[in-house]
Amino acid sequence: MNEKINNIILCFDNSDLSLQASEAALDIAVALGSEVVGVHAYNAFMHEGAFRIMEPTLPEAYQKEEILQKQRTVHSTLINVGMEKISLSYLKPVEDSFQSAGVSFRPKVVEGKNYSVINAVLREEDGDLVMIGSSGFNGNGTGFIGSVCSRVLRNNDKNFLIVRKHIDLRQPKFVVCLDGSSSSINALKMADLFAGKFGAGIHLVYGFDSELHKNLFMRLKESVINREGFSFNSKQQEKIHDEFIDKGLARVGNMILDKAEKEVIDAEHRAQSTDIGKGWGLVGEIDRAPFVKKVLEGHIYKRICDYASEINADMIFIGRNGRHFSEGMDIGSVTENVVRFAPCSIFVSQSEKYKGWEL
CATH class of the missing domain: 3.40.50.620 (HUPs)
Structure with a gap:
């Protein structure tokens, strides 16, 4: 891109x-x-x-x-x-x-x-x-x-x-939605470009919906527990599943946000320092506000929109599709709903064929 x-x-x-x-x-x-x-x-x-x-x-x-x-x-x-x-x-x-x-x-x-x-x-x-x-x-x-x-x-x-x-571009606040997909990485790079020009504060967010996985597990449990001869300790398995899903998805989110910080935000800052050290500097760059990393749990599009409202964000940056992209898909469901319900303007980055980061 x-x-x-x-x-x-x-x-x-x-x-x-x-x-x-x-x-x-x-x-x-x-x-x-x-x-x-x-x-x-x-x-x-x-x-x-x-x-x-x-x-x-x-x-x-x-x-x-x-x-x-x-x-x-x-x-x-x-x-x-x-x-x-x-x-x-x-x-x-x-x-x-x-x-x-x-x-x-x-x-x-x-x-x-x-x-x-x-x-x-x-x-x-x-x-x-x-x-x-x-x-x-x-x-x-x-x-x-x-x-x-x-x-x-x-x-x-x-x-x-x-x-x-x-859109107030005088030191604005940007929410950048990340799931490690190629489109979300593109959104992050665009947000970083804009932040360097407008002195924006960047809020990196990752969302996951643990209730979705819990509901799927309950349906699976109900379908197998009644099978004749099938031994299933439902309460123990349910506890293990919930802890694994909640902690696992949160851990994945933190890994993605840390990778975003290291590979995009920090890399850009290092490049700026190198350029300035060479005596060139970056024309038009403004001092950036600190950035924030946040893992959001709940219905993903709603948590993104709610968080943008909480911090009074000026723009949301989001990929056209997430990790579940397949050929022929025009726009992901999370992105579509963010576009519909966001409290501010939305930057939707173009998609790419590769899947994105390997964690």
């Missing part, structure tokens, strides 16, 4: 969240030296279809076919020309703000179904980061993700920053 953000694709529809996304994109582009493409899609065909549906409601004088055809032509021209001009007007103040900050910004206005247009642009532009609001004009509270955001996220295996609210 490319660990630099050279090109950002900003999806913009002039909604409040897309305005928040454009502000964050500007901060990130300035810090990382990125170029930005601003994309807006408008669906003229949808409006033409709506006009056709309403034709029977027009006064009788307009019901003649030649008059209807003339109205269709006029309406089509107005819609296509008007919506293109409106779309360009949406992007103009955004373009001005980026250019004023010395950031290369290229507006791109395309007619078509919103998510389909964005998918096509992402294939053409091959950006390193896609920034999009979690919803457009129809946001509907906790757990709601707009259809465009959902479809674009599912159809494109890229780095995404999904904006749920204003």
